[in-house]
Amino acid sequence: MSILFPETPEFSGALYRPSRVEADVMDLEIEGSLPAAIRGAFYQVSPDPQYPPLLGQDIFFNGDGMISAFFFADGKASLRRRYVQTARLLAQRREGRSLNGIYRNTYTNDPLAAANNTTANTAVLKYGDVLLALKEDALPYAMDPQTLETLGVYDWNGQIKSATFTAHPKIDPLTGNLLAFSYEAKGDATPDMAYFEISPDGKLLHEIWFEAPYAAMVHDCAVTPNYIVLPFIPLTVDVERMKRGGQHFQWQPDLPQLFAVLPRRGSTSDVRWFKGPADGFQGHTLNAFEENGLIHVDMPVTGGNVFYFFPQEDGFVPSPETLSSSLHRWTFDLNATSDRVEPRPLNHYPCEFPRVDDRYIGQPYEHGFMLAFDPTRPYRAENGPMPFQFFNLLTHFNLKTGVSDSWFAGDSECFQEPIFVPRSADAPEGDGYVIALLNHIADYSSELVVLDSRDMAAGPVARIKIPLRMRMSLHGSWSPAE
Known part of the structure; x- marks a missing residue:
């Protein structure tokens, strides 16, 4: 390849320099002791561009989907990495260069680019007998959960008619059903939305189509036994x-x-709309539950635009240090006559990529696991400016007591999104292990760390050494062994 990647923050440094490595690494080195109870697969995906950007610059979110699968059994761990063989990636490989321009803007693509513009790079989830590589601009790609062979675009045998599909579906722990939605469901900038409930055997059980007041980003959702809540971020499409x-x-x-608050078994006319404060960025949802006729949704909220690469019309982007962020609770009263809703803070520090014990999705709960940032902790100046999505704490937050238990890995370390693994199938909520990738900025290396959820401050019980650098990822999931 004769063209180099640009030396911009999106393509350089320990977190964002492309990796581009497909690999099989058996029996990874482990420092400490990996609990034998951890049996299954940790899947995660990173935007990892195969080729330098067509237009000379690009944003992190526009990279090709690279799936990493860590397989755990008998106190050992192995790693497999493969690109999702999207139509977009295959077209690029045929031409030996990037064919895609601005993020989610096909009008800026090369004429030789594939019609399907998705990179399948945002989240990955095993459901049924396939691994779904998800990005909210198109239907998912299915992969083999063991070999990571790409099987093709997945529409549940033609049952899903939407042009798009969320990167953040939820699995209802009570039924096993997949709960999902689409925005821009009839194509770019359309206000059409759709909700889907799919059974474990792949049958579409229920769907609701409706129109939003305008087309905007709806990145995540929250579910309860009876409702789904869809947060619209004020990032509009034109x-x-x-x-x-x-x-x-x-x-x-x-x-x-x-x-938008929808009854899961309702219809278009049942959708209720609620409005919160302006100029706020709702991040990813932690969890939701019903209580005395109310719906509570917990999620990080930032006061202003987090995504500097999507500025407002006049080009203004707030400085990161001016943005306040913390975990908030939104409470929706469906019997109220007002459409206003005000969140209340649950903690007082920046946090994101929150995860719950998946056995308690949609249920009253106590424990949350997340990445956090403490600006008072040391940061080595030789590393240069703090990169985008820099989090220096791995945190267990107790929502009932308000107590945070965190591990700080050092002055040159940045965490990627964690997952939670129960100690056993019948362990109490939040009792288990927190697993996360840790990037070492100073020496461009990565490792996978395993912490006991009961004592996060003590640090890892096991450090899994990775003989390659893992580019910053987006989301992942845990799939227990059969």
Whole structure:
């Protein structure tokens, strides 16, 4: 390859320099003792561009989907990495160069680019007998859970008619059903939304189609036994802007944080809309539950635009240090006559990529696991400016007591999204292990760390050495052994 990747923050440094390595590494080195109870697979995906950007620059979210699978059994761990063989990636490989322009803007693509523009790079989830590589701009790709062979676009045998599919479906622990949604469901900038409930054997059980007031990013959702809540981030979409070569999304500080609340077994007419404060960025959901006729949704919220690469119309982007962030609770009263909702903070520090004990999705719960940032902790100046998505704490937060138990890995370390593994199938909620990738910025290396959820501050019980650098990822999931 004669063209080099640009030396911009999105393509350089220990976190964002492309890795581009497909590999099989058996029996990884382990420092400490890996609990034998950890049996299964940890899947995660990173945007990892195969080729330098067509336009000379790009954003992190536009990289090709690279799936990493860590397989655990008998106190040992192995790693397998493969690209998702999307139509987009295969077209690039045929031409030996990037064919895709601005993020989610096909009007800026090379004429030789594939019609299907997705990178399948945001989340990965095993459901049924396939591994789903998900990105919210298209239907998912299915892969073999063991070999990571790409099987093709997955639409549940033609049952899902939407143009798009969320990267953040939920599995209902009570039924095993997959709960999912689509935004821009009829194509770019359409206000159409859809909700789907799919059984473990792949049958579409229920769907609801409705229109939102406008097309905007709906990245995550929250579910309870009876409802799904969809948070609309004030990043709106405009096709005419895209045709002019602009970004798919644009921040609108005047818009409220908007929520759609749907009964899971309801219809279009049952959708309720709620509005929160303007100029707020709702992150990923931690969990939700019903209590005395109310629906509680817990998620990090930031006061302003987090995504500097999607500025508002006049180009303004707030400085990161001016943005306050913490975990908030939104409470929706479906009997209320008002459509206003105000969140209340649950903690007082920046946090993101929250995870719950999956056995308690949609249920009253106590324990959350997340990445956090403490600006008072030391950071080595030789590392240069703190990169985007820099988190220096791995945290267990007790929502009932308000107590945080965190591990700080050092002055040159950055965590990637954690997962939680129960100590046993019948262990109490939150009793188990927290697993996360840890990037060492100073020496461009990575390892997988395993912590006991009962004592996070003590640090890892096992450090799994990875003989290659893992680019910053987005999301992952745990699949227990059969």
